[in-house]
Amino acid sequence: VSIANWAAKMDPKKRGEVRPAGTKWSWSPCVFAKGTANPNEKDLMIDMTGYATVFGVDKEKMEVTVAPGITILALLQELDKQNLTLGAYTGSGSMSIGGCIAVGAKGVLVKSPDEKNNAPGAVYGSMTNFVTRFSLVVSTDGGKTYAEKEFVRGKDADAELLMAGVGRTMMTRVTLKVMPQYSVRARCFFDVPASVIFAPGTPAGEADPDNSYADMVKRTGRVSSIYIPFTDVAWTRTWAYCPDQPDTARFVDSPYNYPYQDQAQAWQTPVIEAMLGQPHETFLE
Numbered sequence: 001v002s003i004a005n006w007a008a009k010m011d012p013k014k015r016g017e018v019r020p021a022g023t024k025w026s027w028s029p030c031v032f033a034k035g036t037a038n039p040n041e042k043d044l045m046i047d048m049t050g051y052a053t054v055f056g057v058d059k060e061k062m063e064v065t066v067a068p069g070i071t072i073l074a075l076l077q078e079l080d081k082q083n084l085t086l087g088a089y090t091g092s093g094s095m096s097i098g099g100c101i102a103v104g105a106k107g108v109l110v111k112s113p114d115e116k117n118n119a120p121g122a123v124y125g126s127m128t129n130f131v132t133r134f135s136l137v138v139s140t141d142g143g144k145t146y147a148e149k150e151f152v153r154g155k156d157a158d159a160e161l162l163m164a165g166v167g168r169t170m171m172t173r174v175t176l177k178v179m180p181q182y183s184v185r186a187r188c189f190f191d192v193p194a195s196v197i198f199a200p201g202t203p204a205g206e207a208d209p210d211n212s213y214a215d216m217v218k219r220t221g222r223v224s225s226i227y228i229p230f231t232d233v234a235w236t237r238t239w240a241y242c243p244d245q246p247d248t249a250r251f252v253d254s255p256y257n258y259p260y261q262d263q264a265q266a267w268q269t270p271v272i273e274a275m276l277g278q279p280h281e282t283f284l285e
Contacts, residue, residue: 004146016042022099068098087123119182137170185242
């Protein structure tokens with residue numbers, strides 16, 4: 001708020017825009033002035049990762065209030081201390097909460113038609129669906145002065161529009177619904193052809209093909225599938241609610257349990273470095 005008011009007092013010809021910056025996973029061109037490809041040298045980007053406070057957890061309302069700069073992993077670790085979690089979140093824990101909400105980031109929990117597949121107290125949807133209220137830096141006098149204003153979902157007409165501000169709004173705090181921690185069974189599949197997992201949708205009333213994406217979502221509520229280029233194979237993962245550990249499952253209680261996806265052979269490293277250094281050579285014949 002102080003920065004916005006400081007900027008508002010500057011000569012309009014000399015000042016630019018004040019915009020937030022998180023961990024910059026999804027760099028939004030909307031933070032730039034219309035018609036420009038690069039940021040104006042007068043624009044001021046505020047590093048929101050310095051605002052990473054957990055203001056409090058309300059276990060009665062099952063809500064947590066945080067500063068937007070806190071990362072997904074840091075928030076989950078704080079919730080873990082109280083046996084709580086989010087219904088869904090991104091695959092990378094380094095993204096900021098504010099950034100995830102601003103761009104409508106992925107990570108969705110879908111309710112299964114079979115109730116036994118649903119965790120007790122689950123909160124469904126994506127990150128933006130969990131938001132109950134948030135505060136923005138706004139002006140009510142045409143940009144002369146700025147103040148913090150709270151928006152409540154379901155009460156303020158523009159709340160849902162403003163929360164996904166794609167870098168054009170300055171969020172100062174946000175409250176999200178949380179749920180009790182629960183166990184899931186993670187499974188990987190490499191034997192489901194891409195043509196099956198990514199099969200076209202079926203008409204209403206007809207059953208989805210076995211092992212299609214829609215079928216797996218209905219059975220587990222949590223699916224991720226990545227097509228492997230130049231093959232007919234997809235890497236598919238499911239996370240099914242599983243209160244009791246199967247004998248064939250390995251127990252884990254830490255993040256990032258697919259280390260092989262981030263490893264590269266020694267001979268691949270210089271090739272990758274060369275491609276990153278020469279973007280025009282990325283697509284090779």
